[in-house]
Amino acid sequence: MTRLFNDPDDFAADSAAGFVAASRRWVRPVTGGVVRSTRGAESTVSVVIGGGSGHYPAFAGLVGPGLAHGAVMGNLFASPSAHQVHSVATAAHEGRGVLLSYGNYAGDVLHFTQAQERLRAAGIDCRTVTVTDDISSAPITERDKRRGIAGDLVVFKVAGAAAEEGQDLDGVERVAALANERTRSLGVAFGGCTLPGADEPLFTVPEGRMAVGLGIHGEPGIDEVDIPTADGLAELFVSSLLAEVPDGVDLATARVVPILNGLGSVKYEELYVVYAAIDRLLAQAGVTVVSPEVGEFCTSFDMAGASLTLLWLDDELERLWLAACDTPAFRRGAVADRVVVDEIEELTEEFVIPPASDASRAAAVTIATALEAMAAMLDAEAEELGRIDRVAGDGDHGIGMQRGSRAAAAAAAEGLAGGAGARTLLQHAGDAWADKGGGTSGAIWGEMLVALGASLGDEAPVGAPEVGAGVGRMKDAVMSFGKATVGDKTMIDAIVPFADALAQQLSAGADLVPAWEEAARTAQEAAQATAHLTARLGRARSHGDKSLGTPDPGAVSFALITHTVLDILKGEN
Numbered sequence: 281m282t283r284l285f286n287d288p289d290d291f292a293a294d295s296a297a298g299f300v301a302a303s304r305r306w307v308r309p310v311t312g313g314v315v316r317s318t319r320g321a322e323s324t325v326s327v328v329i330g331g332g333s334g335h336y337p338a339f340a341g342l343v344g345p346g347l348a349h350g351a352v353m354g355n356l357f358a359s360p361s362a363h364q365v366h367s368v369a370t371a372a373h374e375g376r377g378v379l380l381s382y383g384n385y386a387g388d389v390l391h392f393t394q395a396q397e398r399l400r401a402a403g404i405d406c407r408t409v410t411v412t413d414d415i416s417s418a419p420i421t422e423r424d425k426r427r428g429i430a431g432d433l434v435v436f437k438v439a440g441a442a443a444e445e446g447q448d449l450d451g452v453e454r455v456a457a458l459a460n461e462r463t464r465s466l467g468v469a470f471g472g473c474t475l476p477g478a479d480e481p482l483f484t485v486p487e488g489r490m491a492v493g494l495g496i497h498g499e500p501g502i503d504e505v506d507i508p509t510a511d512g513l514a515e516l517f518v519s520s521l522l523a524e525v526p527d528g529v530d531l532a533t534a535r536v537v538p539i540l541n542g543l544g545s546v547k548y549e550e551l552y553v554v555y556a557a558i559d560r561l562l563a564q565a566g567v568t569v570v571s572p573e574v575g576e577f578c579t580s581f582d583m584a585g586a587s588l589t590l591l592w593l594d595d596e597l598e599r600l601w602l603a604a605c606d607t608p609a610f611r612r613g614a615v616a617d618r619v620v621v622d623e624i625e626e627l628t629e630e631f632v633i634p635p636a637s638d639a640s641r642a643a644a645v646t647i648a649t650a651l652e653a654m655a656a657m658l659d660a661e662a663e664e665l666g667r668i669d670r671v672a673g674d675g676d677h678g679i680g681m682q683r684g685s686r687a688a689a690a691a692a693a694e695g696l697a698g699g700a701g702a703r704t705l706l707q708h709a710g711d712a713w714a715d716k717g718g719g720t721s722g723a724i725w726g727e728m729l730v731a732l733g734a735s736l737g738d739e740a741p742v743g744a745p746e747v748g749a750g751v752g753r754m755k756d757a758v759m760s761f762g763k764a765t766v767g768d769k770t771m772i773d774a775i776v777p778f779a780d781a782l783a784q785q786l787s788a789g790a791d792l793v794p795a796w797e798e799a800a801r802t803a804q805e806a807a808q809a810t811a812h813l814t815a816r817l818g819r820a821r822s823h824g825d826k827s828l829g830t831p832d833p834g835a836v837s838f839a840l841i842t843h844t845v846l847d848i849l850k851g852e853n
């Protein structure tokens with residue numbers, strides 16, 4: 281239970297404000313997160329980490345000399361937007377390039393990749409190493425599909441130490457990838473976390489049972505067993521991780537760092553009971569334990585659970601793992617003297633509204649009305665969309681769509697007041713949706729609105745053919761952005777039939793309202809039909825079979841939105 285909050289909607293922002301106020305020795309705030317408040321004598325490569333909030337000390341607690349240069353702070357359990365990543369990376373950049381590193385989750389990958397493209401376009405050399413340590417999330421043959429959990433700390437620490445040593449971007453990228461290659465984790469959970477303001481936990485584990493491999497956002501596990509003794513849990517952790525020793529490691533001479541991580545409500549003494557057995561079992565296996573860590577490194581609010589991470593060292597990784605660092609949550613040794621950076625003004629971007637024709641401004645009024653109606657509808661449907669997403673995903677689809685659409689409607693209202701045309705209004709609304717909605721769906725809806733706006737422009741009147749063409753552009757944009765195709769069990773399965781039906785109706789000469797009505801009906805049927813598919817993409821992928829019988833949440837919300845827009849179009853006539 282998370283008991284202390286003001287407005288639950290503001291929880292992540294309120295918590296970030298408190299974190300900054302308490303941590304000025306290490307960090308200063310910038311749009312989208314924090315960067316270091318100090319600088320060394322020489323400039324270095326910048327390591328920028330991040331993800332959703334709710335995992336402290338990941339990510340902001342790991343910013344400081346010898347570790348990360350900046351952390352992007354998304355909303356609760358939601359990826360930060362590309363705009364936020366871009367802003368933090370730009371502020372953290374010291375002229376020697378940027379390494380982006382984060383846990384491998386679909387929403388984070390979309391946003392960080394988009395930010396990487398923007399950084400490169402701005403002339404900043406930028407590379408990415410995603411963390412994929414969780415052995416339960418995909419088989420070893422598909423390591424690149426595994427998600428990141430407490431192994432985050434290892435990869436960030438090694439990359440940060442290499443940067444601190446003065447290595448160039450190639451070097452920092454290489455050791456970060458090596459650290460990830462040699463880091464494996466497994467987690468268990470006894471009970472779910474309850475987000476601020478929520479009445480119920482995000483997920484539950486039956487009394488007396490333990491979910492094995494359950495994700496840090498409550499993504500379903502791979503197994504469920506009776507809760508073992510502390511020794512029994514240590515045995516499960518160690519035997520599972522020893523079954524997957526990285527290539528080239530010889531157990532007889534191996535040196536390994538164990539990291540026993542509490543996920544929220546399993547406390548230190550309890551962890552030490554488990555650690556006693558872990559230490560014994562590793563020694564029995566013949567490996568040498570180096571500098572173990574027991575504590576909280578990647579949490580999930582008050583989730584009752586723990587994970588064990590093993591980092592298989594070589595000489596280089598050992599040097600980098602043991603190097604000095606000084607951050608709010610992780611410190612080691614003494615770092616060299618630092619210079620305090622003068623408070624730089626926050627990077628905030630002014631929203632400029634270019635001139636628009638009367639016709640386009642008239643269309644913008646309808647669009648803003650539709651966005652407002654969408655936000656109201658998604659408010660009402662948030663709970664149900666969350667429930668569908670919880671079956672095989674992480675349960676945040678309702679909350680993400682609610683937050684994103686609300687922000688988009690507010691941005692649209694602001695654009696309208698400034699006299700924006702269709703393009704500018706949709707671009708502003710799309711950026712707001714991606715910033716505030718987070719998650720995969722936030723990135724995609726942001727992309728869709730921006731693409732629709734680009735097609736409509738700020739000058740041309742918006743009639744049926746323009747709407748048909750714009751929806752087609754929207755569909756193309758999502759497909760090239762998210763790389764999903766029909767049958768992957770994503771919102772694409774509703775968007776494609778919708779766009780195709782609309783184009784077909786319009787080219788057969790139908791008016792906009794009946795054409796849209798027919799297309800919306802098609803979208804709804806297609807969304808329901810996704811219940812028969814197995815997920816191949818996104819968070820639901822690693823637990824594909826669990827989603828059989830339940831429709832894809834993104835497809836369902838898309839179909840609902842087409843109906844809301846239909847009501848607005850009907851009202852226009």
Ligand code: ADP
Binds near residue numbers: 720758
């Ligand atoms: P997250 O997956 O980050 O938790 P949400 O729960 O808000 O984000 O959204 C999940 C939805 O996103 C899925 O139901 C699916 O429709 C959609 N989605 C996921 N990956 C893709 C993709 N690559 N292309 C299009 N849509 C996707």
Ligand code: MG
Binds near residue numbers: 675676677819
């Ligand atoms: Mg989700």
